[in-house]
Amino acid sequence: MSDNMNVTKTDRASNIPQTGRTQNTPRQALVPAVDIAESESGITLFADMPGVSKERLTIKVEGDNLMIEGHAQIDVPENIELLHSEVRSPYFRRSFTLSRDLDPAKIEATLRNGVLQMHIPKSEEARPKRIEVKVG
Amino acid sequence: MFSTFPAAGSLFPELTRLQQQLEEFFQPAGVAGIRSLAWGAFPAVNVGSTTDSVEVIAFAPGIDPNEIEITVDRGLLSLSGERRGDPQGQQGANTYAQERFTGKFRRVISLPEDADPAKVEAKFRDGVLHVTLAKRESSKPRQISVS
Numbered sequence: 001m002s003d004n005m006n007v008t009k010t011d012r013a014s015n016i017p018q019t020g021r022t023q024n025t026p027r028q029a030l031v032p033a034v035d036i037a038e039s040e041s042g043i044t045l046f047a048d049m050p051g052v053s054k055e056r057l058t059i060k061v062e063g064d065n066l067m068i069e070g071h072a073q074i075d076v077p078e079n080i081e082l083l084h085s086e087v088r089s090p091y092f093r094r095s096f097t098l099s100r101d102l103d104p105a106k107i108e109a110t111l112r113n114g115v116l117q118m119h120i121p122k123s124e125e126a127r128p129k130r131i132e133v134k135v136g
Numbered sequence: 137m138f139s140t141f142p143a144a145g146s147l148f149p150e151l152t153r154l155q156q157q158l159e160e161f162f163q164p165a166g167v168a169g170i171r172s173l174a175w176g177a178f179p180a181v182n183v184g185s186t187t188d189s190v191e192v193i194a195f196a197p198g199i200d201p202n203e204i205e206i207t208v209d210r211g212l213l214s215l216s217g218e219r220r221g222d223p224q225g226q227q228g229a230n231t232y233a234q235e236r237f238t239g240k241f242r243r244v245i246s247l248p249e250d251a252d253p254a255k256v257e258a259k260f261r262d263g264v265l266h267v268t269l270a271k272r273e274s275s276k277p278r279q280i281s282v283s
Binding site: 033034035036046048049050051052072073074075076077079082084085086087112113114115 | 153156177179180181182183184185186187188189191193195196197198199200201230231232233234235236237245248261262263264266
C-alpha cells in the first residue's frame with residue numbers, strides 16, 4: 001500500500017488562506033454525509049461537499065486510513081452580517097478505514113456539483129471468482 | 137460568512153447549534169460520527185445581509201442547477217427541486233451508509249422587509265446556490281448633509 005497518495009492534487013501555493021495548518025492541529029470541521037455501497041468490483045463512495053472545488057479537495061491514504069478533506073469557498077461581500085446560519089464551518093473532513101481487500105492505489109475520484117464520487121476497487125485476489133465445475 | 141459571533145435569530149437554532157458544537161467537541165476531529173452534516177433540512181441555508189443586499193446561500197450538492205425552482209412571493213423566498221439518488225449506488229449489492237438526502241425538497245425563507253424582490257440574482261457553483269437580493273433604495277443608509 002502506498003504511504004501517502006494524493007488522488008487530487010492540492011494547490012497550496014494559490015491564494016487560499018492557509019493558517020499554517022498541519023495534520024496535528026485539527027480545526028473544527030463538518031462531517032460530510034456519505035453514501036457507501038459495495039459491488040463486486042469495489043466500493044463506491046459519495047460524499048456531499050458543497051462549495052468545494054477540485055483545487056480545495058484533498059484525498060489522502062495513509063496505511064489503511066482514507067481521509068477526505070475539503071475547504072468550501074463561498075464568495076460573499078466582506079461586510080456581511082449573518083442573520084441565520086445552518087452551516088457554521090466551511091471545512092469538511094472525514095476519515096474511513098479501508099479494508100485489506102481494497103486496492104488504494106487504484107482509487108478513482110470525481111467531483112461534480114459539490115458531490116465527491118470515489119471508486120475504490122477490490123484487489124484482484126479479493127474479487128469473487130466463479131469456479132467452473134468440470135464433470136469428470 | 138462564517139463569523140464567530142452569534143447570529144441574531146430565535147433561540148432554537150442556537151440550541152441546535154450548541155448541541156452540534158458539543159458533539160463536535162466530544163468527537164475526535166476527523167472521525168466519522170453517528171451524525172453527519174445531514175442533521176437538518178436539505179438544503180442547509182445561511183442568510184446574511186449587507187447594507188446593499190440580502191445574501192442567501194443554499195448548500196445543495198448534487199443538484200442540477202437548471203432544476204432548482206426559485207420563487208419570491210410576498211417576502212418569502214422559496215427553493216424547491218428534487219435530488220435523485222445516484223444510480224450506481226443502487227446497483228451495489230450491499231449498502232453500508234446512506235446518509236445523503238434524496239427526494240423532493242422545498243425550503244421557504246422569510247426575507248427581511250427591505251429586500252427588493254424585483255432585483256434577484258442566482259448563481260450556482262460547486263453545489264452551492266447563491267441568491268442575492270438587492271435592498272430597496274429607501275432602506276439603504278444615507279448620509280444627510282447639513283446645509
